[in-house]
Amino acid sequence: MYKKPLSLHLLVCLFLGLYCSKSEDFIIHHQVSGPGETNSYLLYTVKSKKAALFDVGGRIDTLVSIINDENLDLKYIFITHAHPDHVYGIAAIMEKYPKAKIGISGEEYEDTDLYARWEEALDSALVAAVKESPPEILDMMNFDFEALGEPGITLEDDQILKLGDLRIRTFLSPGHSRGSICFYVGDALFSGDVLFYRQVGRTDLPQSGGPEEIVKSVHRLYSSLSDKTKVYPGHGLFTDIGTEKLENEEVRVESVSLQN
Numbered sequence: 001m002y003k004k005p006l007s008l009h010l011l012v013c014l015f016l017g018l019y020c021s022k023s024e025d026f027i028i029h030h031q032v033s034g035p036g037e038t039n040s041y042l043l044y045t046v047k048s049k050k051a052a053l054f055d056v057g058g059r060i061d062t063l064v065s066i067i068n069d070e071n072l073d074l075k076y077i078f079i080t081h082a083h084p085d086h087v088y089g090i091a092a093i094m095e096k097y098p099k100a101k102i103g104i105s106g107e108e109y110e111d112t113d114l115y116a117r118w119e120e121a122l123d124s125a126l127v128a129a130v131k132e133s134p135p136e137i138l139d140m141m142n143f144d145f146e147a148l149g150e151p152g153i154t155l156e157d158d159q160i161l162k163l164g165d166l167r168i169r170t171f172l173s174p175g176h177s178r179g180s181i182c183f184y185v186g187d188a189l190f191s192g193d194v195l196f197y198r199q200v201g202r203t204d205l206p207q208s209g210g211p212e213e214i215v216k217s218v219h220r221l222y223s224s225l226s227d228k229t230k231v232y233p234g235h236g237l238f239t240d241i242g243t244e245k246l247e248n249e250e251v252r253v254e255s256v257s258l259q260n
């Protein structure tokens with residue numbers, strides 16, 4: 001009888017005397033959404049077709065088409081943090097996929113009260129700037145946080161969530177906001193407004209922790225994750241941990257030997 005040759009992966013595992021299980025393959029799609037030009041991401045597993053969204057900054061028609069065309073089972077809508085530009089489009093998605101659970105950190109959910117009162121919470125110069133901005137920005141700032149409802153899952157630090165065979169690990173990463181949370185899966189990190197291409201998030205907003213706190217959060221990501229980890233931030237270009245260690249002026253690691 002024909003015997004299938006051992007896969008290279010299995011041979012390597014046997015050679016190393018290790019047990020390794022190849023995790024399920026996954027695909028990430030991305031769409032810039034809403035007046036804040038927020039990166040919204042769709043992650044799904046190839047085999048089991050389970051899906052999660054990370055931040056919904058406005059209309060995400062391209063991602064919705066993929067969910068429908070691929071017949072995906074949208075399990076979660078994860079919120080890296082609840083600034084209005086990251087949640088503005090969530091109500092429309094919840095209407096389409098009412099079984100999807102919203103995942104947000106407890107701290108961030110608590111602070112939505114404050115975000116709703118932005119006219120009191122922001123400093124007067126920022127309030128004036130927002131009031132002069134285009135109507136779509138004002139509309140976003142006046143987002144009705146009640147539309148989020150109660151979170152389906154209240155996230156904590158170092159929590160493991162399952163999506164098919166995939167495991168998603170949380171990193172509570174305060175600095176930009178008190179309850180900012182990053183999500184690590186496979187070789188990918190969804191970093192919200194904590195770590196950007198060559199920058200970190202601003203720390204002058206209500207409940208921001210200040211520059212030291214965000215630097216500490218980024219250092220923790222640097223030391224916990226492989227340099228090859230791809231970074232998918234809340235705005236702007238993608239990057240990876242190894243390059244940020246060398247090139248990020250705000251949180252650089254002085255001497256680094258890039259690991260595999």
Ligand SMILES: [Zn+2]
Pocket residue numbers: 081083176193
């Ligand atoms: Zn933000």
